[in-house]
Amino acid sequence: MMSMIDHGPDPTQTPIAVGAIGGSGTRVVARILKGAGVFMGTRLNESEDNLDFTERFRHREVLALPDGAFEARLRQFEGLSRAGMREAGQRHWGWKEPNTHVVIDRILAAYPKMRYVHLLRSGLDMAFSANQRQAWFWGPYFLERPVAEPPGPRDMLAYFCAVHRRISALADRPENRGRVLFLQYEALCARPEAEIVRLLDFLGLEPAQPVATLAALIAPPASIGRHREHDLSVFDPADLAYLKQTQPAP
Template identity: 35%
Template sequence: MTSAPILFIGGLGGSGTRAVAGAVAALGYYPGGCLNGANDNLIFTELFKRPDWLKTRPSADRIEARLRLFGSVMTEGVRLRHLFRAPELYRVRHDQGRGLSGVPDALGWMTKEPNCHIFLEAILKTWPQAAFVYVSRHPLDMAFSDNKGQLDNWSWLFDLDPTGWPTREAAQLEYWIRTQKRLDDLITRYPGRIIPLRFDDFAERPVEQLTALVDALDLPVPAERVVPACADVIRPEGIGRWRSRDLSAFSPEQIKFCSQAGWEV
């Protein structure tokens, strides 16, 4: 193993985290042994995709303790002491195997789960050696995405009532805006530890974008490994779908924010 950072990859659902994570794993990162078809880390999902738990307002110490439990499972597999704290992990113990300890040639361990951005600041505080790749996609494409699970699960964290907007698409765009504002603040407060990655650019120029990510993370990866790592990256048909849609449900302020954030509208 190397001194490569612990790596988390997250963003809004449907933003392209699967493709980015697949390429990063192909570089040599260990993504976990318990993944679904979208390469989501199901152990992270089990422990953290729990809106009802967050609504109890757990302390920062409790969140950190759960993150450290997750990190321990990632590095050594599900052990008996983990099951005492999280019995629900019993069913994934075989898939997880020995964790990172069973893959000695890996760069390090990574976690791809879109919802992990909800815990972005806690992750950076828990592991000073961690970095976060925040994947984003054109906000208007995201507004018209069918993947609105995060809007339903987490909008309350951003003081957002989806029923108070003229359409679900307008509410989804507002969710994107509010998460982006939080991201901008965190990037300022944690310089160099959050790497924003625009999936639109990644899908068009994967080798260039993955090379830039390798450089930003200072990964000990030879250049010749980047091209094959991008072999499965494709340009989704949904890129640019907003151009053929009715944008009248969005407020001028929403459109202005997208433009000021650097997106063509």
């Protein structure tokens, strides 16, 4: 059981967080930020997920945690991150964990100067992704109904739209304007240097490596456009209409 502390996170800190629906390509964003001199954690898995964050926040119980208990976990995580940053001799800290978006509203409130990057991939491509765990795990919360295990394409797209609506509304709040960046994965693959410059400008970072070196980390996968091989009539027309309004055609 994690020990609780009686003070919250340091509101003067400026962490950088990266979240998304699982399978959106966040690994390459984490590597770009590491290449730009951001300490992204000590305990990372092969996908560059920060396991110190995962252990504290990828639990359904976290949704009902009182503010004090939530802030205690966040302060613990902050302490580990800042200690690792100092040991690495770096000046910025952050993390990548796709599930971050689930609790990002509370984290943004705790750190008024932080920045959040939400990676977006084509909703239609994501609907046919084999990476379905997040939609199953959090789907009942976002969709307010049961979700099959594994979820089918219809539920995957419904989950995508629900998450996008929530993060868009969060980004539009007056206190969050200019603090949330939507980064389109397909654009990052098609125009890597331009999108990396946009990302670093948003974060106020000077790259520790040439932008061309960071761009070389990006390798567009063959799965881009995979929805073209499937029948789209399985989807809720309302979700397709929302997608058409909010995402450029893949």
